[in-house]
Amino acid sequence: MKTIHIHILQHVPFEGPALIAGWAEANSHVISYTRFWENFSLPPLKDIDWLVIMGGPMSVNEEDKYPWLNDENNFINKAVSSGKTVIGICLGAQLIAKALGSRVIAGGKKEIGWFPVRFFREESERSALLNFLPDKAMVFHWHGDTFDIPLGALHIASSEAFPNQAFLINNRVIGLQFHMEMDCKAIELIIKHAGSELIADAFVQEKDHIMNNLHYIEQNKNLLFNLLDNLLLDK
Numbered sequence: 200m201k202t203i204h205i206h207i208l209q210h211v212p213f214e215g216p217a218l219i220a221g222w223a224e225a226n227s228h229v230i231s232y233t234r235f236w237e238n239f240s241l242p243p244l245k246d247i248d249w250l251v252i253m254g255g256p257m258s259v260n261e262e263d264k265y266p267w268l269n270d271e272n273n274f275i276n277k278a279v280s281s282g283k284t285v286i287g288i289c290l291g292a293q294l295i296a297k298a299l300g301s302r303v304i305a306g307g308k309k310e311i312g313w314f315p316v317r318f319f320r321e322e323s324e325r326s327a328l329l330n331f332l333p334d335k336a337m338v339f340h341w342h343g344d345t346f347d348i349p350l351g352a353l354h355i356a357s358s359e360a361f362p363n364q365a366f367l368i369n370n371r372v373i374g375l376q377f378h379m380e381m382d383c384k385a386i387e388l389i390i391k392h393a394g395s396e397l398i399a400d401a402f403v404q405e406k407d408h409i410m411n412n413l414h415y416i417e418q419n420k421n422l423l424f425n426l427l428d429n430l431l432l433d434k
Contacts, residue, residue: 252291312404
């Protein structure tokens with residue numbers, strides 16, 4: 200397996216790459232970061248192979264509150280246009296969608312906790328990258344916004360609460376509304392920093408329910424690592 204340089208766009212300290220970093224380190228890949236809450240810089244695109252865009256509590260439309268969103272949007276657009284592998288998770292998927300001209304809006308409700316997504320086999324079977332996906336998987340969610348599927352993308356997953364959960368473009372740009380990258384520590388961190396959102400509702404689970412179902416992490420890890428391996432082998 201060849202060595203690649205993965206650059207992480209991280210928006211808050213408590214939503215890092217978690218299992219993605221573990222996969223990268225196990226395969227001797229180089230990781231670098233742009234941390235937007237610090238004095239940040241964005242790397243020359245020629246110096247990176249993959250761009251991974253993490254989640255965060257902000258909206259993609261809050262440029263007045265977070266002026267760096269404009270720089271990030273332009274950077275993502277250039278990364279996609281230049282043929283980089285780009286992976287967006289939760290806010291990251293929304294940022295890719297917006298950079299490509301799709302609408303990102305408040306979803307009218309929140310989806311937080313362990314809820315199943317259904318993978319569209321007829322779509323995923325059109326790409327060798329996704330042929331390992333099951334019909335359904337229990338995955339971790341923490342979001343209230345949603346996106347329109349970008350023009351020309353494969354729509355590959357949905358949930359009961361939000362129909363647009365994942366997309367793939369040209370076998371190299373993937374947006375996941377849900378979190379397959381979170382390990383136990385990452386889930387504990389997001390609950391610590393954003394736990395005020397855990398107001399029980401049809402699609403919002405209580406802390407104890409979330410923590411009592413951490414056994415799903417291993418299944419999510421296996422799906423994530425299959426996806427990352429396939430993205431690498433496709434190059």
